[in-house]
Amino acid sequence: MTRTWLLPSHLVEAARTGGRGPGEGRPRRTVRDWVVDTTIFLLAAFVGLLAAETSATYSSEAVALTDQLAGGLACCALWLRRRWPTGLAVTLSVVSVVAPTAGGAVLAALFSVAVRRPFREVAWIGLLAMAASTVQVFVRPDPTTGTPLAIGIGIVLILLVTAWGMLVRSRRQLVEALRDRALRAEAEAGLRAEQAQRQAREAIAREMHDVLAHRLTLLSVHAGALEFRPDAPPAQVARAAGVIRDSAHEALQDLREIIGVLRAPHDDEGDGSAANRPQPTLATLDSLVAEVREAGMKVVLDSTVADPDTVPAATGRTVYRIVQEALTNARKHAPGAEVTLTLRGRPGAGLDLDIRNPAPTGPVPPVPGSGQGLIGLTERATLAGGRLTHGPAPDGGFAVHAWLPWPA
Known part of the structure; x- marks a missing residue:
């Protein structure tokens, strides 16, 4: 029969987070986090520069400058995507309607939402980004690209980025589940070892009681009889003394055998004189x-x-x-x-x-x-x-x- 050990989820979570509670502050960025954030910032800035070049070609100088400023602010705002992924994605989607240079930042924000938020939230934010991309085609049209093609490119990019983010999210959840399972298995193994030790101690205590109580009771009863009957016949006194001597000797021998069993690392090792003690x-x-x-x-x-x-x-x-x-x-x-x-x-x-x-x-x-x-x-x-x-x-x-x- 296999016994299943159930551990409270907060114990597993405490082991996974190193004892840090939910309200003890956010974890600091690691070197990997800085590398990822910097890479995403540079990619968003690159896409924004391409859009800014197109905007400068077919727009006035004031509009182009506004686009460049909005795109730069949008890229800088990506440093907040770990803390406020949903709010940032919604804000950048709205900004991208009038500022094509924020398109790269919108895709990066959508990726963050897909990685960190549940599917329902990802779905409606993705629909919002698609709607914003479609409206942008009509508000800031690109003369070099037709309207249907521009709408299709925007929707496809949003779907690809969202799918990529959800794939990363699924992989992280799988890794987290495997880690939690390993921690749970380790904790269960510790509990099983502790229970096995407790059962072994109980078995040893029961065996010591069963073996020694019989001998020591004989010794105690006959010693008490001698104490209460000091005037007993010499033959009876000698017989009681002999029983006391034999019981003490046998109790000592039983105790030595039990101690020998305790000292033996394994029952199948050593000379077997104590571990192979015959059982009644x-x-x-x-x-x-x-x-x-x-x-x-x-x-x-x-x-x-x-x-x-x-x-x-x-x-x-x-x-x-x-x-x-x-x-x-x-x-x-x-x-x-x-x-x-x-x-x-x-x-x-x-x-x-x-x-x-x-x-x-x-x-x-x-x-x-x-x-x-x-x-x-x-x-x-x-x-x-x-x-x-x-x-x-x-x-x-x-x-x-x-x-x-x-x-x-």
Whole structure:
């Protein structure tokens, strides 16, 4: 299943603009901007000079001078096209009706509008420029060019410049979309890495809890028994001391193995002594029950699963961890009570696990606990595709029920 990460648009925009907000001033012209603006200015001035030469040939000196002045002002106004592209294009289109020398500046302004403004705005400004070009043919006719030809040339030039500007706009939008997609992909990759690290930490914490809680609880319970029963028979004291020693040794060994896994850069590298630590399965459940029985706990196991090896390894490991945690809790909160484990299931129907213990009959020594074990077991069962419930039993004890899938 592919997970899609959705990032707020303002985060992507902030990454793209380097953190500059929309109201923090306009970006300064780059060297490329200066080169482009200067080139457009020179091209507009060149077209204006050609028109001025024609105007000087067939117009009076005053009209020619006015044309030249209007054309020069129009070309100078092009330096404002980045800030006010729409207003400049409209103004120059109107001026070009009476001043043919502003024709080059009009084309440059139309190009800017096509690059920076949406299509609807580009369309009506282009129509305005065509109308102005058509009216100009009648207001300032050129004797060397016929009226239909002059109108056609003006419309074709306007369409070509507008199409060129829209092509540049589309290319910029494509580049911007690819850049935003790259930034979004980079941010998503960072989020995925962060989530993977968090899941790895949670898995390590769950494994440490499952492995060490069982050993340390044995140690704590027997140490508490020695504290509350200092007058116990020597054989019982020696037996409890032996359990404490063995539990401490095994807990230390488990801790070393987990630390070895954390230190290994990859599971498939190194000597494999820690990374390839054998994982419990349903077949090792009998060993767990035998271990807690040797520690003095009463456990009754009733299982109808004939061949535990046929149970999937992940499901068997989940059952093992649930039983391990339940026995640990029963040993802490109901010492001396008999725990009943009932396991039923078959392929296709799943596994049903019931763990029950009655209420304690005597005083319970205080044992520290955070209550995170049952929460972790619920999460583990859910991740395995099953479910887990727990709570007080009607007889005052405690019950844990879990169902886990067992594919046919």
